[in-house]
Amino acid sequence: MSAQLTESLARIVGPDHVLLDAQLIEPYVVDWTRRWQGSAIAVVRPGTTDEVAGVVRACLDAGVAMQVQGGNTGLVGGSIPSADGSTVVISTRRLQRMDPVDETAGQVTVGSGVTLGELQRHARAAGWAYGVDLAARDSATIGGTVATNAGGIRVIAYGMTRAQVTGIEAVLPNGEIVEHLAGLAKDNTGYDLAGLLTGAEGTLGIITAVRLRLHRPTSDTSIAFIGVDDYTDAMRLLHGAVAPGHRLLAAEVVDDTGIDLAMAISDLVWPWPNRHRLGLLLEVADGGTGEGFDAAALDSLDVVIGIDRGEQERLWAYRELQSEAFTTHAAGTSGGVAHKMDISVPLAHLADCAEQLRIRMLEYPAVVAFGVFGHLGDGNIHVEISGPAPDDDEVDRRVLSVVSAYGGAVSAEHGIGRAKTAWLSASRSDSEINAMQAIKRAWDPAGLLNPGVLFTGQ
Ligand SMILES: Cc1cc2nc3c(=O)[nH]c(=O)nc-3n(C[C@H](O)[C@H](O)[C@H](O)COP(=O)(O)OP(=O)(O)OC[C@H]3O[C@@H](n4cnc5c(N)ncnc54)[C@H](O)[C@@H]3O)c2cc1C
Missing domain, CATH: 3.30.70.2740 (Alpha-Beta Plaits)
Known part of the structure; x- marks a missing residue:
């Protein structure tokens, strides 16, 4: 990297937040799976939206490619720079804005570097719930979950991340800041930029803050972990095992190989008296009574019911350790x-x-x-x-x-990340791909933001 760019970046974010040493850079160029490994000339860690914009403009002026990274838990190589060592990684983890919950709207605005777990705790403390949850909650950032339109274990109840986003702030590839965080329930004033940036995998802009819809928490829940022999049985129970009037919050499957491997790295034991090809985990909001399940549908099946929190965590572990x-x-x-x-x-x-x-x-x-x-x-x-x-x-x-x-x-x-571009x-x-690429070219004509992510060779 040119000395001039290093100096500019250090001036913008402070010298402590420009990492040049290979050892310090290493955690940012290898992903969670270790299958995806790249190389970077530097890692920059801006702490404000203005700093992000400054970093983007400096890289743009120097013609240097940028790789956006949040918690680096994405599983498709989209958070990792290419291997040619020509890229600056922009880490969003210091974007830690955390506004109080807007009780009237049932929404909250947070910085993109806040983790999913931190947001969940923040919402819970104010008597609300955030509708997205996944096993990487303590590392995945809100910016990453929006950029990937993350799903997770509550989609059946609340939808994907896209359904939670009501506003966004981002830095576009030309260094301009767009901010639309009012979170209006009705707002038909042109293109839905938040919708476009959601799921764009960082190819159209760097998300710096997000306005999110919250939900009122449900009642306490009960879990049934049921041994079944194939997906057909599991699908039948998905529709038949929940008693009328109770809300289904999660429906997950795990197969027998996965259960065996989870047992090998934990103190979990085989959950049922008999061997089964699949485990089906259902969680319902029924006040924590177990009445949310249809007793007749579960009769004669191998089922473990989890009511208290410790038992529920143990049953979720079969799934979350996969x-x-x-x-x-x-x-x-x-x-x-x-x-x-x-x-x-x-x-x-x-x-x-x-x-x-x-x-x-x-x-x-x-x-x-x-x-x-x-x-x-x-x-x-x-x-x-x-x-x-x-x-x-x-x-x-x-x-x-x-x-x-x-x-x-x-x-x-x-x-799609880097793994599935082909x-x-x-x-x-x-x-559809032509339309997507036309948007990419219009917003990032130099192709400097997340090159090689989503589209081959861009
Ligand atoms: C154990 C485990 C379980 C998981 N379970 C699920 C699951 O159930 N459902 C699910 O959907 N995913 C799951 N994931 C995948 C991962 O957690 C999600 O994709 C998550 O949304 C990534 O967030 P991140 O902050 O780690 O993003 P990163 O991995 O850092 O980045 C992912 C992509 O988003 C871009 N990006 C990151 N931050 C920004 C930003 N601020 N602005 C613009 N672009 C950005 C990156 O450039 C990259 O393309 C799991 C991962 C693990 C390790």
Whole structure:
């Protein structure tokens, strides 16, 4: 990096927040899965929106590419710079604005570097709830969850992140700040810029603050963890196991391989007296009585009911340990890292698709362990594979081609990142991609913001 750019960046954010040393940079160029690794000339950590704008303008003037990063928990390489060492990483973690909850509107404005867990606690302390939750809550930032339109375990009740966003502040690739944080319930005044930046994976701007919709908390909940033998049974229970009048808050599945691997890294034990191919976790808001489940539908099944908090946390652990369990398992194989994919298919095809995936993976020689888990009600399966080498793209191709054949999406919630750029056309038409690229070119003609993310070669 030129001395001039280093000096400009240090002047804008302070010398302590320009990292140049390889050791300090390392955590920013390797992702959570360790499958995605890049290289950067510097990491810059602006602490205000104006500083972000200054950093963008300085990089623009120097013609240097920028990589936006929040908590670095994205699983598709979108937070990691390219390997050629030509990029400045802009970390948003110091953007820590946290406004008081607006009790009248039921909304809150927070900086993009606030973690999901911090926002959840802030909302809870004020008697509200935030509708997005996922296992990486203590590291994933609000900016990252908005940029990826994160899903998670409450989508069935509250929708994706997009449904929570009522306003946004961002720095565009030309260094201009756009701010629209009023959070009006009705506002038909032109293009929905917040909507455009949500899910854009940092290719159109750096989100610096977000206005978010909150919800009134539900009553206490009960959990049923049910052993079933296939997706067809799980789908039947999704509709049949909840007693009328009770709200379903989560519907997650975990398969037997995943349960075994979670047991291997924790003190969890096999949950039921009998072996089952799948576990179905349902959580309902029923006042914590267990009455939210239809006793007749669960009769004669292997079920564990969780009422008290400790038992509920233990049951959630079977699901929440999945990503870590496969990562740990893969580290012990010659592949070293887990291949993680996140797909969705129409609910009507979910059972067939899951079975096809299992068959295709079991016949692939390099696969040591294969498992599926995820958000049943959303038709969303997370696929985990250990054994194949990090650059074994054929195994990913096999999974994604099964998904395409069932009319599914190659990314349900993690995004395209760098991992799936070649697959975007499997889920979106040429004219859709042309329209997206036209927007990208108009906003970022030099192609300096998150190059290589979302689109190949941009
Ligand atoms: C254990 C585990 C469980 C997970 N479970 C789920 C799940 O259930 N559902 C789900 O959807 N995801 C899940 N994820 C993936 C991940 O947590 C989400 O994608 C999350 O939204 C990423 O947030 P982040 O702050 O870590 O973003 P990063 O990983 O830092 O970045 C992700 C993308 O967003 C861009 N970006 C980040 N911040 C900004 C910003 N301020 N402005 C513009 N662009 C930005 C980056 O450039 C990158 O393209 C999980 C991850 C882990 C490790």
